[in-house]
Amino acid sequence: MKYSMAGLLLALPLSALAVEPVAQAAAAPAVGSVGGQLTQLVLGLLLVIGLIFVLAWLMRRVQRIGPGNGQVIELVGSRALGPRDRLVLVQVGEEQILLGITPGRITPLHVLKNPVDAAKTETATPEFAQRLMELLGKDQKDKK
Numbered sequence: 001m002k003y004s005m006a007g008l009l010l011a012l013p014l015s016a017l018a019v020e021p022v023a024q025a026a027a028a029p030a031v032g033s034v035g036g037q038l039t040q041l042v043l044g045l046l047l048v049i050g051l052i053f054v055l056a057w058l059m060r061r062v063q064r065i066g067p068g069n070g071q072v073i074e075l076v077g078s079r080a081l082g083p084r085d086r087l088v089l090v091q092v093g094e095e096q097i098l099l100g101i102t103p104g105r106i107t108p109l110h111v112l113k114n115p116v117d118a119a120k121t122e123t124a125t126p127e128f129a130q131r132l133m134e135l136l137g138k139d140q141k142d143k144k
Contacts, residue, residue: 085101087101087109088101095115096112097110
C-alpha cells in the first residue's frame with residue numbers, strides 16, 4: 001500500500017501539471033476569442049454590407065447599358081393635381097398623350113396634334129417657391 005501511495009503521489013503532481021496547461025490554454029483563448037470573435041463579426045458584417053452596395057451599383061450600371069435604354073415611351077412632363085392625382089404628358093414615338101392618373105386608373109385625356117417641346121417651354125415656378133423667394137428678397141430675374 002505504501003508503494004501504491006507513493007506512486008499515487010508521484011502521479012498526482014504530474015497529472016495536475018498536465019491538466020493545468022490545458023485549462024490555461026482553454027481559458028486564454030476564451031478571453032482573447034471574445035475580442036477576436038467581435039472583430040471577425042464586424043469585419044464579416046462590413047463585408048456583407050459592402051457587397052450589397054457593390055451589387056446595387058452594378059445593377060444600376062447594367063440596367064443603363066441593357067436593352068431598356070432605347071425606350072419608346074418617354075415622360076415629357078407631369079403635374080400634381082392633388083396628393084394622389086396627376087396629369088402626365090408622355091411621348092410615344094411621334095405622338096404626345098396627356099394622361100390623367102389616379103390611384104386606381106389611368107385615363108388618356110388628349111392626344112396632342114402638335115408635340116410640345118419640353119426644352120422650349122419655361123418651367124413655371126410653383127407658388128410656394130415663388131412666394132418664398134419674394135420673402136427672401138430674391139427675384140426671378142436674379143436667377144437668369
